[in-house]
Amino acid sequence: MNKPNIIPKIDIVNDLSTHTPAIPAIGVYTNVPVQTIIEIAVDHQLWHMVQSAQNFYEDEIMTSELMISDLKMFVQYPLSSILAPQMVSAKKESELLAVSQSFTMASEKGKVLQAIETQLWAWKKRGSFVQEAIMVADELFTNAIYNAPHVSFAENGPGVARTHENGNTLSLMPARLFLGADSSRIIIGSEDSYGTLNPCHLLKRLKACYTEGTNVAMNWSVGGAGLGTYMIFRSALAYYAGIEQGKRTVVACSFAQGARRSENVRNIHFSIDRDT
């Protein structure tokens, strides 16, 4: 892998004014409310935000650095980029991968989610976590089927209606859901072949859920992308999105092994490559 360039770290409480959106940086903070994190991400286009008071701080910083300096590596090897950012490789990716399920139609959702659920039970995860993880997997699956192929990067559209016809009859390029873990974290993610996720739009919807209430999501027409992302975001330790515009999007969420949700912090990592 390329050696990451030195990426500036911005203390979002004291040094936010030094951030220039054109220069990618990592916002760092301690005990800042989640809503504030999202507001800063939107208002200052600071797309990498990492809480310093957590077990995974060093790794999370390295993942951000990797996503900023070598996004192709992240989308190629998301599990090792998150769980072992100091040793990203095909071999490490394979070691960390537990489930990978490809799909092209909504009717495959049951099979895909079942594969993930079976693995989570095999790992003896608590029931409440399995339910939460399946919810996250479901939302990622839904985004890959109903949003990614049907939205354009420029438009802030909600995707198509979640109908049988739209989910099963339109010709889609394959997507996949994946599950991986090490001893400290579990990762659930998705990959699609469209690269249409626009971080600006997504973060604005997320911000609206926090600042205006989730009821605003009810007005987002047929799809509702935004409410699902909000639910994912509320559940996960960190949210990662790497976009090769027009080519590929990888979204992943991490969960701390054994942690209760209330202990979770919320880090965000968004990177985009517009030249692919």
Next chain:
Amino acid sequence: MDGQIVQTKTDAGVLRIDLFNLIDETVPLPEIPNDLSRVLVNFNRVTFINSKGIMNWIRWLKTVQTKNSKMVIELVDLSMAYLRALEMIPDVLPGSAVVSSMFYYFFCEKCGEEDSLLESNAKAATVPVKVCAKCGGTMELEMSPEVYKTIARQAP
């Protein structure tokens, strides 16, 4: 596993709706006649609700209330899936609804045992304490206590 809905109408103008398994984009919630006095929705067997299911549920509630504002909506046996949705999306529980009962879910940090308790809702409800049947430790509540405070405000 597919979502299922079973409707049972009684002579007293009450419609009971039992929801099974999941509430998502594949499960259309039923049309409700205008002449009912009460609709009772049972979540006991609901194990999964996604964002589209939440949107459908909230829209369904609004439709029912718009058609007949005097109709009482009673929610029964709120399961983990519902409680988790409520924890994130407050509109899942409309202020006019009545909640008769809900589950408490527990986890033992010491031995990993899980347990649940179905309780009637009461306005002065306190969160029950559960002792682990396996190791005797005190079990921890899975959901935020705030969720149960919200629910307690809507006791019958």
